[in-house]
Amino acid sequence: MGKIVAIANQKGGVGKTTTAVNLAAALAEAGKNVLMVDLDPQGNTTSGLGGKVNERNSVYDAMMGRTSLASSIQKTEIKKLKLLGSDIRLAAAEVELVNATDREFYLKNLLGAVREDYDFIFVDCPPSLSLLTLNALGAADTVLVPIQCEYYALEGVTSLMSTIQRVKRTFNPRLEIEGILLTMLDGRTNLGLQVVDQVKKHFRKEVFATVIPRNVRLGEAPSHGQPICLYDPKSTGAMAYEALAKEVIARNKKMK
Numbered sequence: 001m002g003k004i005v006a007i008a009n010q011k012g013g014v015g016k017t018t019t020a021v022n023l024a025a026a027l028a029e030a031g032k033n034v035l036m037v038d039l040d041p042q043g044n045t046t047s048g049l050g051g052k053v054n055e056r057n058s059v060y061d062a063m064m065g066r067t068s069l070a071s072s073i074q075k076t077e078i079k080k081l082k083l084l085g086s087d088i089r090l091a092a093a094e095v096e097l098v099n100a101t102d103r104e105f106y107l108k109n110l111l112g113a114v115r116e117d118y119d120f121i122f123v124d125c126p127p128s129l130s131l132l133t134l135n136a137l138g139a140a141d142t143v144l145v146p147i148q149c150e151y152y153a154l155e156g157v158t159s160l161m162s163t164i165q166r167v168k169r170t171f172n173p174r175l176e177i178e179g180i181l182l183t184m185l186d187g188r189t190n191l192g193l194q195v196v197d198q199v200k201k202h203f204r205k206e207v208f209a210t211v212i213p214r215n216v217r218l219g220e221a222p223s224h225g226q227p228i229c230l231y232d233p234k235s236t237g238a239m240a241y242e243a244l245a246k247e248v249i250a251r252n253k254k255m256k
Helices: 016-029 044-048 059-063 088-097 103-111 131-139 157-170 190-206 216-224 236-255
Strands: 003-007 034-038 081-084 120-124 142-148 176-185 207-213
Touching: 003 016, 003 131, 016 034, 016 044, 016 081, 016 120, 016 142, 016 176, 016 216, 016 236, 034 044, 044 216, 059 088, 059 103, 088 103, 088 131, 103 131, 131 157, 142 157, 176 190, 176 236, 190 207, 207 236, 216 236
Parallel strands: 003 120, 003 142, 034 081, 034 120, 142 176, 176 207
Antiparallel strands: none
């Protein structure tokens, strides 16, 4: 059965979507069957994988029962990586779900039909604690939290951890932390290295050994609709996400 991993941080600009696109792609390149679910109405994960969304193939229409999940899942340039994309219409789900019964479980119920088909299902969450994020946390087995290597790195993470604990108590007792990922490291600055040290002291074994550097090519890749492993496979960004994929695979072998 596939493992569902929510990629979440209530703080924006931390490399969440970059991580969603490139970790999913790196795992697929490593031979894993991966489904990437874009649960952010901005649709950046969708465009970053070259996806095209309409009323017949979006996560919004599938969640609302207007289309089938099977018809909504798209192929990508990477053979083993599939995409369930989104666009701005997904924002309407917040309103439509407010008074719905079991409103936190729409995504879980949707993905239940395809869990057997994938090794990993990643869900890219919006940068806010919304009903969409709660749906992701309700469906997920674990949460991967990207943290930018900057002065306010831990701001917002504490409240996210509190949210995860509340979700565990109320409607998803199996939810755990997949790992804390340090992103956007500028190794030339003392501040960046101090943040790495601070986060590792605070979260200890939950922090991934792999740290994602600041990399121009990582920033360019989305405008070409490609993950970094296709856009520039020899870049430092591509190598970092390849290393992260290996670490995720190793961690999950230990858990089995």
